[in-house]
Amino acid sequence: ETGVTQSPTHLIKTRGQQVTLRCSSQSGHNTVSWYQQALGQGPQFIFQYYREEENGRGNFPPRFSGLQFPNYSSELNVNALELDDSALYLCASSPLGQLIGYTFGSGTRLTVV
Amino acid sequence: TQLLEQSPQFLSIQEGENLTVYCNSSSVFSSLQWYRQEPGEGPVLLVTVVTGGEVKKLKRLTFQFGDARKDSSLHITAAQPGDTGLYLCAGVWTGGFKTIFGAGTRLFVKA
Numbered sequence: 225e226t227g228v229t230q231s232p233t234h235l236i237k238t239r240g241q242q243v244t245l246r247c248s249s250q251s252g253h254n255t256v257s258w259y260q261q262a263l264g265q266g267p268q269f270i271f272q273y274y275r276e277e278e279n280g281r282g283n284f285p286p287r288f289s290g291l292q293f294p295n296y297s298s299e300l301n302v303n304a305l306e307l308d309d310s311a312l313y314l315c316a317s318s319p320l321g322q323l324i325g326y327t328f329g330s331g332t333r334l335t336v337v
Numbered sequence: 338t339q340l341l342e343q344s345p346q347f348l349s350i351q352e353g354e355n356l357t358v359y360c361n362s363s364s365v366f367s368s369l370q371w372y373r374q375e376p377g378e379g380p381v382l383l384v385t386v387v388t389g390g391e392v393k394k395l396k397r398l399t400f401q402f403g404d405a406r407k408d409s410s411l412h413i414t415a416a417q418p419g420d421t422g423l424y425l426c427a428g429v430w431t432g433g434f435k436t437i438f439g440a441g442t443r444l445f446v447k448a
Contacts, residue, residue, distance in 0.1 A: 228379070257435075257436070259438075265440055265441075266343075266425055266438035266439050266440045266441045267380070267425070267438045268438070269435045269436065269437060269438075272435060280435040281435075282435060314379050314380075316379070323367055323368045323385070323387065323429055324368075324385050325370045325372075325382040325385045325427075326370075326380075326382065326436070327382070328372075328379030328380050328381070329379050330377070330378050330379050331377075331378070331379050333377075
């Protein structure tokens with residue numbers, strides 16, 4: 225079975241720009257969650273998608289938005305990038321909720337300059 | 338606000354020593370997970386505990402979920418350099434659709 229794939233692996237953007245990060249979930253997983261991990265910190269929950277609907281959101285502003293597609297792949301969009309948005313963005317998938325744990329991708333390292 | 342506090346934040350030990358990492362919260366969780374993360378990679382799931390008081394073993398690693406499902410511990414016996422990494426606990430909150438992570442314990446095992 226394939227794991228979770230994220231693209232791109234690294235990205236450099238300028239403050240004020242917009243970015244789209246992509247994630248292909250593990251086969252059979254219908255729930256996708258996105259996390260932001262700053263250097264030296266634990267992952268912070270951004271939001272979760274189930275059956276193409278957002279069904280949970282963390283403490284992130286509306287300029288962080290997402291999509292889930294019928295094949296369960298997902299996108300994270302961030303508008304009006306700020307320097308503090310520099311982080312590792314992790315996508316995680318799980319089957320029917322997260323009680324049994326996530327499978328994570330390797331992440332996208334975003335640097336905002 | 339649901340918070341998970343991990344301790345210690347950093348641990349440097351010699352090969353062969355034992356260690357315990359703690360994860361505490363004031364919130365009750367439906368389940369609690371432990372992950373290990375290497376630099377530049379995503380976290381990898383080690384174990385999920387669901388029942389209060391549950392104990393699970395994975396080779397030299399022993400995981401325990403507190404009776405009240407608010408805390409957990411990870412004990413490593415005879416640590417090896419390959420155990421080096423960031424250990425993260427994560428709780429699935431009973432009141433919503435999200436999993437929250439602790440800040441992690443960075444373990445370094447010296448040969």
